[in-house]
Structure formats: C-alpha cells, structure tokens
Amino acid sequence: MVVSNxxxxxxxxxxxALVGLLTPIMRRIAITNQVLDWPTSTHKSHTHAVPYLGGxxxxxxVVIVPYGALTLNSFSINNFWLATSVLxxxxxxGFIGLWDDLKDLSPLPRFISQSIAGLVVAIGLVISKNxxxxxxxxxxxxxxxxxxIVGICNSINFFDNLDGGAAGTVAISxxxxxxxxxxxxxxxxxxxxxxxxxxxxxxxxxNRTPARIYMGDAGALFLGILLATLTIRLNPDTQTxxxxxxxxxxxLAVPILDTCVAVFSRLRRRVSPFxxxxxxxxxxxxxxxxxxxxxxLSLWVLSALFGLLAVILSSVNKNLEGYLVTGxxxxxxxxxxxxxxxxxx
Numbered sequence: 001m002v003v004s005n006x007x008x009x010x011x012x013x014x015x016x017a018l019v020g021l022l023t024p025i026m027r028r029i030a031i032t033n034q035v036l037d038w039p040t041s042t043h044k045s046h047t048h049a050v051p052y053l054g055g056x057x058x059x060x061x062v063v064i065v066p067y068g069a070l071t072l073n074s075f076s077i078n079n080f081w082l083a084t085s086v087l088x089x090x091x092x093x094g095f096i097g098l099w100d101d102l103k104d105l106s107p108l109p110r111f112i113s114q115s116i117a118g119l120v121v122a123i124g125l126v127i128s129k130n131x132x133x134x135x136x137x138x139x140x141x142x143x144x145x146x147x148x149i150v151g152i153c154n155s156i157n158f159f160d161n162l163d164g165g166a167a168g169t170v171a172i173s174x175x176x177x178x179x180x181x182x183x184x185x186x187x188x189x190x191x192x193x194x195x196x197x198x199x200x201x202x203x204x205x206x207n208r209t210p211a212r213i214y215m216g217d218a219g220a221l222f223l224g225i226l227l228a229t230l231t232i233r234l235n236p237d238t239q240t241x242x243x244x245x246x247x248x249x250x251x252l253a254v255p256i257l258d259t260c261v262a263v264f265s266r267l268r269r270r271v272s273p274f275x276x277x278x279x280x281x282x283x284x285x286x287x288x289x290x291x292x293x294x295x296x297l298s299l300w301v302l303s304a305l306f307g308l309l310a311v312i313l314s315s316v317n318k319n320l321e322g323y324l325v326t327g328x329x330x331x332x333x334x335x336x337x338x339x340x341x342x343x344x345x
Contacts, residue, residue, distance in 0.1 A: 095218070
C-alpha cells in the first residue's frame with residue numbers, strides 16, 4: 001500500500017478537524033455526567049474539577065479516519081486486517097482506561113490488563129514477523145516486546161500530568177515517526193502515525209493551558225499501546241543493531257525519562273511506583289520557577305530534540321552511528337540525574 005503526500009495531508013487534516021470538533025462535545029458529556037477529575041488528591045496540581053473523556057474523542061478520531069480512508073480508497077481484506085491488528089488492541093486498552101476514568105480502578109488490575117494486552121500483542125507481532133528488530137529468539141523477542149508495550153503504556157499514562165504535556169509530546173513523536181517511516185517505505189505505519197499526530201494536535205486545542213478537558217486514562221492508555229506498537233514495527237534505515245534499537249527509544253525518550261525519574265524517586269522514598277505524586281518532570285520544572293505553559297513548551301522542545309537525533313541517526317554512516325547513540329544515551333543520563341537530584345515534593 002503506497003500513500004501519496006496529499007493523502008497523508010488529508011489524513012492529518014481530517015483527524016485534526018474531527019478530534020477538534022469532537023472534544024468539546026465529549027467535554028459537555030463529561031460535565032453533564034460528572035465525569036470529572038476532582039483535585040482531591042495531594043498529587044493533583046489543578047485547583048478545580050476538569051472534565052475527562054478527551055481520550056474518547058482521540059480514540060474515535062484515530063479509529064474512524066483510517067477505516068474511512070480504507071473504505072473510500074484501496075479497500076481490501078488484507079488492509080482491513082492490517083489496520084485492525086494495530087487498532088483493536090489500542091481500542092481495547094482505551095476502553096479499559098475509560099473504565100478506570102469512570103470507576104477509578106486500583107493500580108493492580110490496570111497493570112494486569114496492560115500486561116495481558118501487551119502479551120497478546122507481542123505474541124501476535126512476533127509470530128507474524130512484524131517486529132522490526134528480531135533477535136532470532138522467539139522467547140526473547142516476545143519478552144522485549146511485552147516489556148516495551150507495558151512500559152510505554154505506563155510512560156504515556158504517567159506523563160499525562162500537565163496541561164498539553166502528553167498530547168504535544170505524542171504529536172511531536174508521531175510527526176518524527178511519520179517522517180522516518182515514509183523515508184523507509186513503511187507507508188501503513190506512516191499513515192497511522194500521521195493520524196495520531198492529527199488527533200493529538202486537534203485535542204491540544206482544548207487541552208493546552210489552562211486545560212478545559214483531560215484525555216484521562218482512556219486516551220493515555222490508547223495512545224500508549226498504539227505508540228508502542230507502531231514504534232516496535234518501525235524498521236529504521238540504520239546500519240547497526242544498536243542504532244536500530246535506539247531509534248524508537250529516542251522517539252519516546254522524554255516520556256521514558258519522566259517515568260524513570262518518578263519511579264526511582266518513589267523507590268528511594270519507599271513508596272509504591274504506582275502511587276501518584278508531584279515528582280514528574282513537569283512538577284520539578286514548575287517548582288524550579290517555570291510557568292505551566294513554559295514547562296509544557298520545554299518538554300515539547302526536548303521531545304523534538306530527541307526526535308531530531310533519531311532522524312539524524314538514520315542518515316549517518318556506521319561509525320558516526322556509534323558516537324551518536326553513545327552521545328544520546330549520555331545526554332539522557334545527564335538529564336535523568338539532573339532531574340532526579342531536584343526536589344521530588
């Protein structure tokens with residue numbers, strides 16, 4: 001399946017407009033039914049109730065536009081099942097997140113559901129040989145894929161703690177993912193990535209500071225498993241295995257950084273990693289004196305920088321790949337220790 005530049009543009013604009021129109025509708029539904037994020041916990045940084053269900057608008061947009069495009073152009077059973085293999089697990093996780101938004105699930109059942117979904121998707125990807133960097137061992141490939149999917153699901157969910165922070169970062173990551181997959185001829189992955197970029201930017205209209213609606217777990221978990229699935233299917237144009245594995249990590253380096261800082265901070269304080277807290281990157285930047293708007297912008301710029309490194313990695317020779325991977329890792333470590341040393345409450 002080959003997608004033209006105008007078709008990518010139409011996919012982006014359609015999803016952007018659809019989610020932009022659906023989000024205020026979901027906001028009214030959330031307010032009417034009292035599906036609100038109340039600032040009742042100590043880790044909540046907002047001061048008044050904010051509606052959830054923004055994630056439902058994202059989910060609807062990301063699902064409707066690709067299937068609509070397939071129906072109107074080049075429909076085939078093969079393309080239908082190809083889209084379904086990526087979207088169905090994400091839809092399932094989105095509904096689990098919606099259940100959490102409505103019923104406030106405890107962390108354990110949420111983690112178990114993520115692990116089961118991750119295992120099912122991982123086995124499917126490995127068996128169908130859709131993992132871009134196989135190690136040659138089915139067991140190791142499945143294990144790596146499960147860890148990646150569950151880890152990214154939690155990272156995006158953890159990272160959704162600031163007005164516009166997660167939505168903007170996901171949009172930036174998927175824009176770079178679109179570029180890399182188009183250049184490498186992975187048109188299907190590129191089409192879904194550009195749809196996600198359009199959806200998150202359409203949602204960002206209503207989610208930027210001061211946020212009028214949150215995506216909730218429905219959106220965070222839906223986007224998490226979708227991003228994990230798309231990036232693990234990315235086959236970057238690199239010359240070494242290290243650079244190939246580093247590319248998807250670079251695309252999601254900031255959410256991963258946020259999760260690592262928060263989790264290790266909580267372990268240091270002997271509290272559950274799944275316990276909410278004001279120990280994320282955004283909270284630390286705000287305590288350092290940045291406004292919420294500048295904090296979000298800072299995280300977006302950092303995401304764009306790592307995305308740019310992923311793009312550069314695909315265009316340098318083998319020797320430079322090694323230096324770039326090492327330099328990127330050291331830069332990430334420097335950021336980790338810089339944030340980890342700041343006050344976590």
